[in-house]
Structure formats: C-alpha cells, structure tokens
Amino acid sequence: MTFARGGSHSKLVRSSLFRSGSFVRSLIIGAACIPATSAFTAAAKLPSLRSQLSSSSLTDTKLPPRAKKLSSLSTSMNLFRAFSGQGESVQKLSQSFVESAPSWSELEEMVKGSATGARLMEEKQQRMRGAGPTHRENKLRLFGQQEKDIRVVLYRDSAAWCPYCQKVWLLLEEKEIPYKIELINMRSYGDKPDWFLAKNPRGLLPVVEIDGKMISESVYIMQVLDSLTEKKPMLPRSDQQLMDRANSLMQLERRLFGDWCGFVFQPGAFGRSSFEDTLNLVDEALRSSPGPWFLGGDSPSIVDLQYISHIERMIPSCLYWKGFQMRGNGKWKGIEAWLAAFEQRPTYMATKSDYYTHVMDIPPQYGPGQPIPEADKYQKEIDGRAGWSLPLPPLSENSIEPVLAFNNPGDEAARHEAATSLLGNHEAVARFCCRAAGSGVGDWFRKGGMTRSKLADPNAQPNEEYVKDVDACLRVLTKALLVGTQEVEGNVSFPTSGAKVQKECLLYLQQRISVPRDMSFPAARQLRAHLSWMMDKLVD
Known part of the structure; x- marks a missing residue:
C-alpha cells in the first residue's frame, strides 16, 4: 500500500x-497479537481470563526458579499436572493464617486513602464517561x-x-x-x-x-x-517530497523487520550484521530529520507509529535471546532520542508493554527465539530468575529495562497501583490463580500445536477448594503492597506446612501478569516481586 x-x-x-x-x-x-480478558478488570468474563502470554518454552531456563522448586517440572506443557483434578487430596492453609489476613473492605479503605489509589479510582470513573487519559x-x-x-x-x-x-x-x-x-x-x-x-x-x-x-x-x-479530520495530520499530503520520504521510510521499516526476524529467530549470531546495518540506516534517517520524528514536526506521523510498534518489541527480544543492546550503548543516538520523545507522550506510555510480556508473547508462527550464552544474564533479569525478588533495585535510565525519570512513579506509587489493580477484581483473580490446581491447563496448546500459545488456557477451570486459601494470600499480599512487608510479617501468622498447591497457584498468576493489560511496568515489577515474597513465606 x-x-x-x-x-x-x-x-x-x-x-x-x-x-x-x-x-x-x-x-x-x-x-x-496476544488477547486476554484480564483477571484484574473483567470478572464477568472469567472463562477467558488471561488466556495468553507465552509462546516460549516453559521448561529449563525459561522458568523462574520457583517453578523448578515447586514442582518436578515435566516436559509436558501442563506445568501443574500434579494438581489438575486427578485425585490429589486437598490441603488447606491454617485457619489462623486465613483469619489474620485483612479483609478486602479494610484494604479498600487503605487504597482510597492513598494518593495513587484515589487517582486511579477517579480515572476509572472518568473512563466510564468516555473521558480521562489513554x-x-x-x-x-x-x-x-x-x-x-x-x-x-x-x-x-x-x-x-x-x-x-x-x-x-x-x-x-x-x-x-x-x-x-x-x-x-x-x-x-x-x-x-x-x-x-x-x-x-x-x-x-x-x-x-x-x-x-x-x-x-x-x-x-x-x-x-x-x-x-484535519486535526493533527499524520501525513504531509501536500508535500510530495515528504510523501516520497515517508514511502521510502516505510520500505526501510519492512527491511528492519525482516532483518530482526533473521537475527532473533536464527541460531547463533546469524543475521546480526545485517540487522545492525539496517539499524544504522534507521538511525541515520532520524538524525537527518529536524527534531526527533522521522518526518519532522512537533508530533509523530504514521511512519513513526509504524516503526515504534515493532521497535518496542525488537529491543527486549534482541536483549533476551542475543544479549544485543539496542538502548543505552550510545551507538544509535537518533533512535534513543526518538524513543525518549515517544516515552514523554502519555498516549504512548499507556499502550507500551514491558520486556517480560514481549519476550513471552512472541507469536507461535514466528518460531522460538534462538538464545546464545551471552544473553543468559539478561534472560535471568527479564524472566524472573534473578529479577523478581525483594528488595528491588531502583528503576532508572540505566536499568536493564530503562525507565526515564518522568515515567518513574517511585516504589510506593508503583506498589499502590498494583494493590489497586488487585483490589479492583480480587474475586476473579483468586479463581484465576486456582486454575493451577484445577483442570484444563495446557489443553488449548496441546490441541492446537504450533498455532496456539503454550500458556493460553481459555477453557481451564479453577479448583474451587483452594479459592479461600488463595484469597487470603492475596489479601496479605495487597496489605504488603500498601504498607510494606515488614509490618505484615509482624502481624500475620504464616502457615508452617501444607502450602505447596497454594504456592503454585500464586506462581501461575505471577507468570501471567501482562503490561499494559493489567498495569504499568513499575507496578507489575512490584507485584511480581511481592508474589515471590508471598511464595517464600508459604511452606510446603
């Protein structure tokens, strides 16, 4: 076209x-594309909760360490097959733990009393009127x-x-x-x-x-x-020279996309030089333009939108599988300035995903990414084997997943956003977690092979026997997000045994938190780490 x-x-x-x-x-x-009805936002559509996130292998290095520790991890795609309704006896958490967890009504008052919670609740009301931010x-x-x-x-x-x-x-x-x-x-x-x-x-x-x-x-x-509408034109239709440049840049974007596929989805360093050469051309095009955008002007054009939707996904996939840094190395300054310009726009940030979501939702038809040893340290940070535990290091422009200063809400605000999201749909979230102890996990993938995502469970059913226990865990977790883990540890009687299944239910949730579907990256980062803390407090 x-x-x-x-x-x-x-x-x-x-x-x-x-x-x-x-x-x-x-x-x-x-x-x-990765669809899902978020457990955080749509209780009415529970049968299709979080029916996505990964087309990557769930075995070996693709899993956080707790997955290996909590189960024998067979090569079957049903990660939790020991608890898939095959006659396992139900082990409940201690009554003292369940009763010591704060109530959701108490947590709601705490959320309302926080600046972040109050703002997010007001924005929700605005959304119902068709107003508010993206x-x-x-x-x-x-x-x-x-x-x-x-x-x-x-x-x-x-x-x-x-x-x-x-x-x-x-x-x-x-x-x-x-x-x-x-x-x-x-x-x-x-x-x-x-x-x-x-x-x-x-x-x-x-x-x-x-x-x-x-x-x-x-x-x-x-x-x-x-x-x-003539408002904010996205193409310079009256300028033939700029229109020719736009079409040329769109051709270059297709070349970049093809070279990315030839690099990430091929073994070893195959395709790296071609990908770098094309990145150089893209960077040169940006540096030769007035301002940060491909066609100049004060705002992005259709050309910019075409590029950002794929470069956003190239950055984490190249890092995760090839140890290849597209950001922060000083080599592509035009691309860096262009990304910073996008990240100053609230419209873009509301649609932007995080590295974990992107590497886990590569479409099945692309094939698996082909890792090299040099990428191992980045993989551990991105997929949780080294990056999902408290205390979390501060976010900054120098983080593996950089967050510019104007997009960094701080740890407290990020925790409160995660708590607000949990509170908003806690019943559905608890039942969603209990799919890990129920039936149908992995069935969707097994019946569809390479055409379906491995973590998609649109027809999985929760084990209702565990909902009360998991709900108590989520209440304790939400309190920790609001006031800190130290205060919670001093007031909750954590179980000393029998929590193996409940831990796997929490792991099931942790692996499926998606950005931006469920919350922002800073909030998702806090929730994943606090889920690790909660699992560590439960004893098999």
Missing part, C-alpha cells in the same frame, strides 16, 4: 507498499464530543499487546478521534466470537468500522482515519 495524497478515504488505494524480497520474512497481518480499559473515547456522533469502532486485541492494533490505537488517541472499542481474542489465544466473524469473516485484527463499513490492514486503516 502506498501513501495516497488525497483527503478522502474513498480515494485511497490498496496497492503494495511493502516490496517482497529475500530480506523480508512474511507474516500474517494482525496475527502477532488507558487499556477504555471502551469509549469522546474527546469532548457526543456519543451519538461517533463514527468509528476499533476492534483490537484483548491484551493490548498487538503491534498492529497498537499503532491504530495510538493514532486515534493522538488525533483525538471519538471512537468505541471492542476487545477480541486472537486465534492463538482463544476463539473469536461468532458475531465478530459475521462482520469480519477473516477474523484479522485490527479492524475499524467507520459508518458501518469494516476496514482492515493497519497501514490502510491509519490513512483512512487520518483523512477523517
């Missing part, structure tokens, strides 16, 4: 923008308009992860086009609803519905949406 210069979307044509070649690895548009839970965006005047419906992935959905989502937010949102599963992580397939038989995401007409393919969608 080439960028068109006309103003009406009826004049846009679907010609080929991306040239095929040996350096381009083919992909299905919209397939690289957020993964938004279902209606008005930008000061009337709901009756909305022309656009965005159908995007449930997990707020899909790169193709992300760039369309970002364009709508940047241009402040009023729209409604419908969340749809991706094929690898759950079935699509029949009503959606009736509207969109191919089932691909994203799609937008404009005045009742369904439009697919993300780049084409962005052009159509950009043509709906």
